[in-house]
Amino acid sequence: MVFEGVAQSFVDTHIDHPPNEEPAKPNISEMLQQAPDFCCPCGGFLGWKQIRLGGKSLSRSYSDLRALGSLQTRGWAWETAPALSDARPSFSKELKPPQPQQLQPVQHLEPQESQPPRRTSALERLPPEVLDVIISELAVDIPPNGFTPRNVDLVSCLLASRTLHAATLGVLYRNMTFPHSIVFSKGLNHLTQYPALGTLVRRLDFSHFTSVGLGRTKQMNAEIQNLTSRTLLQCLNLLPNLRECLLQEHVEGDISIEILQKLFFGLPNMNAIDFCGCSTQSFSTIFLEALTTASPLPPTLPNLKRLSLHECSSLSAEAFELLLPRLVNVTHLDLTHTLVTEEALLSIPKTARITHLSLSRCTRLRGNTLVHFLTTHPAVRDSLVFLNLLTDATRYRTLDEDHLHALLPKLPSTLRSLNLGGAKVSSEHTRLLLPLTKHLDELGLSSADLTAKDLNTFFAPPSPPSHLTGEQDDQMAIDQPPAPPASEWVPPSLAYMDLNKVPQLTIGTIFNTNTCLLLSQQSYPLQVIEFGDKIIAPLRERTKNTKSSSGWMIRELGRRGWYVRDPDSMPSGLSDDGSRSWKMGARWWGMRKIPVAVGDVGGIYGHYMFKK
Secondary structure (H helix, E strand, O other): OOOOOOOOOOOOOOOOOOOOOOOOOOOHHHHHHHOOOOOOOOOOOOOHHHOEEEOOEEOOOHHHHHOOOOOOOOOOOOOOOOOHHHHOOOOOOOOOOOOHHHOOOOOOOOOOOOOOOOOOOOOOOOOHHHHHHHHHOOOOOOOOOOOOOOOHHHHHHHOOOHHHHHHHHHHHOOEEEOOOHHHHHHHHHHHHHOHHHHHHOOEEEOOOOOOOOOOOOHHHHHHHOOOOHHHHHHHHHOOOOOOEEEEEHHHHHHOOHHHHHHHHHHOOOOOEEEEEOOOOHHHHHHHHHHHHOOOOOOOOOOOOOEEEOOOOOOOOHHHHHHHHHHOOOOOEEEOOOOOOOHHHHHOOOOOOOOOEEEOOOOOOOOHHHHHHHHHHOOOOOOOOOEEEOOOOOOOOOOOOHHHHHHHHHHOOOOOOEEEOOOOOOOHHHHHHHOOHHHOOOEEEOOOOOOOHHHHHOOOOOOOOOOOOOHHHHHHHHHHOOOOOOHHHOOOOOOOEEEOOOOOOOOHHHHOOOOOOOOOOHHHOOOOEEEEOHHHHHHHHHHOOOOOOOOOEEEEEEOOEEEEEEOHHHOOOOOOOOOOOHHHOOOOOOOOOOOOOOOOOOOHHHHHHHHOO
16 A cells, blocks of 8 residues: 555555553563464465565475575574584594694784674664564554465564564564454464464454455354354453454454453453444343453453443443443543443543543433533543544534533643534634634534634634624623734644534635635645535536645545545645544544554444544
8 A cells, every 4th residue: 555645545554652652562581482483374374385585486495485594594493403513614634733844934814704603693683672663564454355465574584583483473463353254263273272372462353354255144154153252252361461352343243241251350451442333232231241240340440441332322321330430541432322321421530541532422411511521520621632522413412502612611732633513613612712723633513603704713813803882892702712913823733624514615615715715725734624415516526536726636435525635735845644643543534433552444443433
């Protein structure tokens, strides 16, 4: 995949670590002691003849691969070392002590360069931490299409030497991704045969899992028994150091009470769990039973920091009231479209420091309680970086005008992404939103009652105030803070705005640069604007090619559409590839699902983030 420098191009991603969190480093000494002395190809490896020797040629034999090593290496790392006698130089004549009459004048020889020890190289002498970072660049997170060999470079590193073999094992087994049940079955058999490898696994990833394309029905998958609650529990029992488990709706039928108890209470290093889309009633029953039958139920879960229950719409309120009070150190919490109650939300421990929070479409939350929680609770009051409060205004509206007046002035300056879609935002809130635009990268205002003139205040210094009567002036001073003078105006930091279903915006409005600054150079760094089908459809007809004369282009994915600034039309010398540490890997704008692990975005997680 090649990144073309265009936002919302969906052709590449970038891995960043969350702020204030160091990347996980394997215990090298433990790895060297426990790593078995053998080669471990992954499940998608098609054989030694698929390894490229150089250029476009493939290996044809065992000896070809054997020749890939150093010229001084006489075999594979696990082959018997040559005998000591073979390693010494041989002489054709017997050496005799010199006779006195045969002594020659001493000759001054040039000093020879010292040679490195046998079977070592500069790469192998690097510190283990540096070697781990280098080899990690060869790893592939997203699985291939099923026919392309995966992690061939890592398999080649396994054959180089004992040092590289041990370091590569840690990278190869750190993140295990399963696109379908056959790969899971092969991986489980391999871990069962060599249990030492299970200690290296840190992430179990089912975000790409699917049975589509295998030519099987649901009944056939149940009969094959590759991935079941029994085999999944067997796999978890082999992974004592597991830190992240990424599940989703395609595997919810294979989740049992024992598996949930193992994830929450049986793995001491577990940091992140994702149950994206698990919405069946059977899953809800199992989830609640796992919490109520645990004996005893731990008072806290100190290691669980990132939890996603995105679209787990059938989970009962009791499940949240049992689980949330135990998350004493939670930082990422995705409760999108759930039945979480106000009591459960307020029961989150004060010791938590939540940076990513999504309460989108939570219909059991009232506006007053939500504002009170966001403005007073120590877990969110000063630490929020990502906040999603999106609702469907045609069905349910959580925040009205008074709620926004109470909430907006108290939002922390740490905030980088705010989605107020569906809230009753109007022109009187523009001055409350203006300070937020100075530190926000993303701002969602779908269904807002805003005009082009209101939006222009985000991108241009304020104009001199018009003449107002004394009564009007007093009322404005009460309702809104005074606008800063033009000399103190600070440009916005907004790179993305969601203006879907804003009734005041039309095709004619946004293209009139005299009255609307959205598509002008003055709005930079704004580079992505999300519109509804009311605007995207005529834009699609207007610009049949990918680049329009206005310097903007259309990008669509699933049900969503964006108008994206062409990099060539950006101000000279300025560039922004969209990567941010709080996105945890994605470069695209407007994600609606909170990631709980740093990595490439894909599979069903990408569907919930950017398509819905």
